[in-house]
Amino acid sequence: ITLLKNIEFEKVQRQEKIQRYNDSLQEFMVQSYSSQKNFEDILCTLLKMASVTAQIDRVSYWNYQPEKIKCLNLYEKTTNKFEHNFTLKRADYPVYFENIEKELQIVAENVLKNQVTQELCKNYTEKYQIKSLLDTPVFIDGRLHGILCFETTEKHINWDNEDINFARSLSDLIVIALESQRRLDVERRLAYKSELLSAIVICTEKFLQS
Numbered sequence: 001i002t003l004l005k006n007i008e009f010e011k012v013q014r015q016e017k018i019q020r021y022n023d024s025l026q027e028f029m030v031q032s033y034s035s036q037k038n039f040e041d042i043l044c045t046l047l048k049m050a051s052v053t054a055q056i057d058r059v060s061y062w063n064y065q066p067e068k069i070k071c072l073n074l075y076e077k078t079t080n081k082f083e084h085n086f087t088l089k090r091a092d093y094p095v096y097f098e099n100i101e102k103e104l105q106i107v108a109e110n111v112l113k114n115q116v117t118q119e120l121c122k123n124y125t126e127k128y129q130i131k132s133l134l135d136t137p138v139f140i141d142g143r144l145h146g147i148l149c150f151e152t153t154e155k156h157i158n159w160d161n162e163d164i165n166f167a168r169s170l171s172d173l174i175v176i177a178l179e180s181q182r183r184l185d186v187e188r189r190l191a192y193k194s195e196l197l198s199a200i201v202i203c204t205e206k207f208l209q210s
Contacts, residue, residue, distance in 0.1 A: 014162065021166045024053040028173065039181040040073070043174070044082060047075040050150070050170055054163060058128070058151040061174065064100075064137075064144045066090070072146070078153075093119050101144055105167065106135040109158050132157040136167040138174050148174060 028049050037045075043061055051059040060074035071086035090097045099106055099116050108114035111125045111133050125133070134150040134157075148171050150163075157163070 014160075017162050020053060021162060021169075024049055025166075025169055025173070039177050042177045043073055044075070046170060046173060046177075047073060047082075050166075051075050051077045054150065054166060056150045057153040058130070058149075060149045060151070061138075062088075062147040062149060064146050069097075069147060088120075088124060092123070095119055100135060100137050100147060103137055103139060103144075105137070105164060106133065107159050107164065108133045109156055129153045131155060132159070134159050134163060134167055136171045138171045138178075140175055140178060145178065146174070 028046060031045070047059045047061065050056065055077075057077050058074060061072050062069040063072050068087055068089045071084050074083045074086070075081075076083065088096075095116055096106070096119060106114075106116050108117045109132050111117040111130055112121055114133075117125065117133055120130075120133075124130070128151070130151045130153055132152040132155075136148045137144055138146040138148060148167060150167060
């Protein structure tokens with residue numbers, strides 16, 4: 001009987017977790033994509049939402065370059081503040097870079113024991129007292145663009161399928177936000193060129209009439 005109760009309790013918890021994640025994703029999409037927010041604003045909203053919803057101590061997004069990754073923004077739940085401009089170099093963490101470039105999520109319940117994250121302990125995870133880590137690569141048109149990172153500092157987490165799928169869904173939303181920002185930038189440049197051309201035509205006509 002106790003076993004059956006435990007199984008039923010776990011099933012209910014799982015369903016509640018899935019519902020909580022789905023509700024947060026839907027609310028985020030309605031609030032963020034129905035407005036004219038830029039990518040940085042959308043990213044801040046997403047990082048904080050992910051932290052609060054999944055009860056993750058630190059959630060961040062890193063821009064990828066072949067030789068380094070740079071933290072564009074990090075939300076820390078305990079302080080309710082954003083930080084940025086951390087940099088990790090490929091030369092210091094070659095195993096991590098090799099794995100993230102293979103489009104693989106890095107799932108580490110214990111960063112000290114995971115083969116991929118062990119090298120991060122030299123300077124990064126130990127400094128920030130990180131215990132568990134879930135990193136999700138963000139690809140656009142087949143190219144690595146960035147990394148969404150979940151980190152816990154209070155306790156170890158055995159990341160389940162719901163956590164992993166939630167992170168993947170968030171990475172998809174980041175791709176949508178980046179693509180939207182890219183299209184908006186193109187539209188603005190085209191509008192500027194059109195206005196500039198119109199101004200040149202007007203000036204030319206005035207010059208010819210003078």
